[in-house]
Amino acid sequence: MKTETIRHSLAHILAYAVQELFPGVKFGIGPAIENGFYYDFDTNTDQHRLENRLTQITEGDLPKIEKKMKEIIKQGISFKKEVVSKEKAKEIFKSQPYKLELIEGLPGKTVSLYKSGGFTDLCKGPHVKSTKEIPQDSFKLTRIAGAYWRGSERNPQLSRIYGIGFQTKKELETHLLKEVEAEKRDHRVLGQKMDLFHIDDEVGPGLILWHPKGAILKKIIMDYALREYLNNGYQLVDTPHIAKINLWKTSGHLDFYKENMMPPLHMAEIGKEEKDDYQIKPMNCPFHIAIYKTKIRSYKDLPIRYTEMGTVYRYERSGTLHGLVRVRQITQDDAHIICTPKQLADELFSALKLTKKILKDFGFKDFSIYLSTRPEKFVGTPKIWQKAENALQYALKKLKLKYQTDAGGGAFYGPKIDIKIKDSLDREWQCTTIQLDFNLPERFEMTYIDEKGKKQRPIMIHRALLGAMERFIGILLEYYGGALPLWLAPVQIWVIPVGNQHKKYAKEVYEKLQAAGFRCELKDEAETVSKKIREGEVQKIPYLLVVGDKEMKLSGVRARSKNKDLGIMKLTAFIKKYGKLS
Incomplete structure (x- = not known):
């Protein structure tokens, strides 16, 4: 039996228990996740509380909900699948607005339901055959958090109850011990003890104030990375933090990335001589392209590799911010490689080889690599996509790196490689991204002159080997438990x-x-x-x-x-x- 199946079934048992204890609750969704499960409940909106005399679910309710779950498990209730028409499903869930919304969005004329005792849910499965297959001492409810329905702030905020679940009691106990160790390694706690950084309410959420020792640590890492890049043929550039809003229209960021961008700066309101609005940059790529386009480029000039320790700003919802690993001001070891199709495989190999060396220098030995390939909707031709994916596979195989393929998981503008670091607690952290881009060269009409004197479109590679510097420092602190290698320690x-x-x-x-x-x-x-x-x-x-x-x-x-x-x-x-x- 797969652990994921147990976790999925535990999510349903959680919902069943909450239904028993809080009659009239409205249900969101409840999937299995890494190490556990969650379920979203609506007891928050005034309308639902008044209609059903509900009280909000709090952390103090978790023990009684967990107790009720164990009672349900003990009963040996079976999970029964049923396929019904959408009309019948709507009748079953007529008092559940979130389920009705989900039913409306499902394709086809029928939907799949799972019934366990007195609880029925909209679900594809799979599930355990009986609750008796789940040991009563192999799970634990951990916390409650707010979560917007479908992740949008425009929707109601639901109460999300998280739990962890495993196949055996021993696995649960092992995980709980790891969580205790993780608390000791929490970079937010270490950052305070080591006097590295803090976040100030008056400054704003997601904005890091680096103390002297933290600033030194950040500089050590950036100096090391920059030295490696310059030694590998990269050219250093430096670009502004803001640009006219039209630049972001050309790049497509305003069409595809607006929700993650800071509000525009209305400069025309400040002075009569200013007629343009400006935008704080969420990415560095349009600036690097502008530098590339200052000259007519020949195939002899390529590849060109621009690098910048660039600071970008992204709007992350306050509820998603987390210490150094999720912030609003980000320093990236950003680089853009502009090359011909013939040079692509070698450039990807060089970028991956450099990544491998750098991660090794920082002491990271265990990491997972993911290759994301062409999605259903994409720019460019299937032929260029296949060539790009082949080049990525060539680089990975030449370096004898094992990887997993995320079929269809690429961005619409190109395939990519993601590298996630695994720490001593078996947690994975997003680090390196090597992303091909067939979109921006078209949007900005980038060209080079080929051997026959004709204009051609180059390929661009976005590349951040350490990723966000803030997140990388957070990863380092948790990986080493604060006991950084001598060369990295701000005070040795x-x-x-x-x-x-x-x-x-x-x-x-x-x-x-x-x-x-x-x-x-x-x-x-x-x-x-x-x-x-x-x-x-x-x-x-x-x-x-x-x-x-x-x-x-x-x-x-x-x-x-x-x-x-x-x-x-x-x-x-x-x-x-x-x-x-x-």
């Missing part, structure tokens, strides 16, 4: 004198470490050594160097790292050993 060393008589020597040690290129701090405040060590461990400082009488006599230091005493060593030996890692 604390020098801690034991007493006042050791402060002079501690300063000498600090200065020699700085001269050797380490990022270090001298902690000579009037506090106990043990307190400083505890604080250093909380802040995940890689090395704590304590200096007292013995260390002074030996011209050395006593090193601590990751809660372990590494003993006394000569300062010169420490610098020689760890300088290469810094």
